[in-house]
Amino acid sequence: MPDIVRFEDPSGGGHPVELTVFDVPADTPDRDQRVTKIPEPDPYYVDLGMLYQLALVEEVRRADVIHAPIHVALRGHMGTGKDHDLEQFAALLRLPYFRIPLTGEVRDITLIGSTKLHGDGKGGTESRWEDGDITRALRGPALINLSELNAAGAETLFGLHGLLDRYQALDLPTGETVRLRPDTRVFGTMNPTDLRDYAGTQTLNKAFADRWVIWEKPFPSVEEIEAMLRMRYPTMKEAFVTTIARLAAEVNESFTASDARTRVGTPMSLRSVLDRLPAGLWMYATTDDPLRKSWESLVLSHIDPFDRDHYETVWSAVARRGPEGPPFE
Ligand SMILES: Nc1ncnc2c1ncn2[C@@H]1O[C@H](COP(=O)(O)OP(=O)(O)OP(=O)(O)O)[C@@H](O)[C@H]1O
Numbered sequence: 001m002p003d004i005v006r007f008e009d010p011s012g013g014g015h016p017v018e019l020t021v022f023d024v025p026a027d028t029p030d031r032d033q034r035v036t037k038i039p040e041p042d043p044y045y046v047d048l049g050m051l052y053q054l055a056l057v058e059e060v061r062r063a064d065v066i067h068a069p070i071h072v073a074l075r076g077h078m079g080t081g082k083d084h085d086l087e088q089f090a091a092l093l094r095l096p097y098f099r100i101p102l103t104g105e106v107r108d109i110t111l112i113g114s115t116k117l118h119g120d121g122k123g124g125t126e127s128r129w130e131d132g133d134i135t136r137a138l139r140g141p142a143l144i145n146l147s148e149l150n151a152a153g154a155e156t157l158f159g160l161h162g163l164l165d166r167y168q169a170l171d172l173p174t175g176e177t178v179r180l181r182p183d184t185r186v187f188g189t190m191n192p193t194d195l196r197d198y199a200g201t202q203t204l205n206k207a208f209a210d211r212w213v214i215w216e217k218p219f220p221s222v223e224e225i226e227a228m229l230r231m232r233y234p235t236m237k238e239a240f241v242t243t244i245a246r247l248a249a250e251v252n253e254s255f256t257a258s259d260a261r262t263r264v265g266t267p268m269s270l271r272s273v274l275d276r277l278p279a280g281l282w283m284y285a286t287t288d289d290p291l292r293k294s295w296e297s298l299v300l301s302h303i304d305p306f307d308r309d310h311y312e313t314v315w316s317a318v319a320r321r322g323p324e325g326p327p328f329e
């Protein structure tokens, strides 16, 4: 019996999508290592709708009605959960997950591969081809996440053009052609460059961008943040859940505001909301104002000095004083 995963549309409306999970065939050369790269499902993951969207693309792909793969890139601000979505999609479909960061430093050699010299055991050397990160991933079933797509230099990305269009293959300098397998998926993530600067990113080359479907990942809403906090910290008191969710949503709304004099310059990421602030609540649980203490020591300490006033404006508008402790039941 094949395993089937069912994806429901969280907003209602759409039809449920049922997908058979992937299999790593027994003859995959690096099978033992590859299966260890299948991610574990995160018990605290809240699907805000992205998994269903990804499942719709997968369904069309399997129906073979388009005759060309569709590659999706998720674009959103820091800590909105782009990489987490792709990792969880891989977990559900049991695909080995290869996250390959494309920083400005990364070159064809690391991604595609290079010829290296090895000792031949007789005092001389021989040259041998060694796969780079992408080539290695392409040799078996994989969900490849090219993260920080817009951080890599255009020259590096040109090497991937063929892989991502109709040609669906990578030509190695050795003469070998590595094809995109029917059980391999390529995705990407990136930060937006239009609103604020992310050091080291640039606008995507138009021809490269045209090889992707680019989906925006917005900041989570108050209700969505609350759902994530409740899922992860079932004993957190309601007043803390709602106040943290409002703080984050308002900081992020201020980040997108048009008036440069009053807007905050750094958004509040889900790492602040789900990891750092709750850690502070444990650390300062018995103090007079646990939320205020964690705000100071784990949020404000994190942002640029010029931005503190903007953050404090949001704090005053939302909280003034944190809820009565202790924060956890
Ligand atoms: N849907 C979700 N449910 C629960 N937790 C989530 C969800 N999405 C993201 N998180 C948590 O938020 C944090 C940030 O997620 P992630 O690293 O995927 O962000 P990102 O968008 O890739 O950020 P960056 O642009 O900075 O790389 C992680 O700790 C992750 O576990």
Ligand SMILES: [Mg+2]
Pocket: 082, 083, 147, 189
């Ligand atoms: Mg990321």
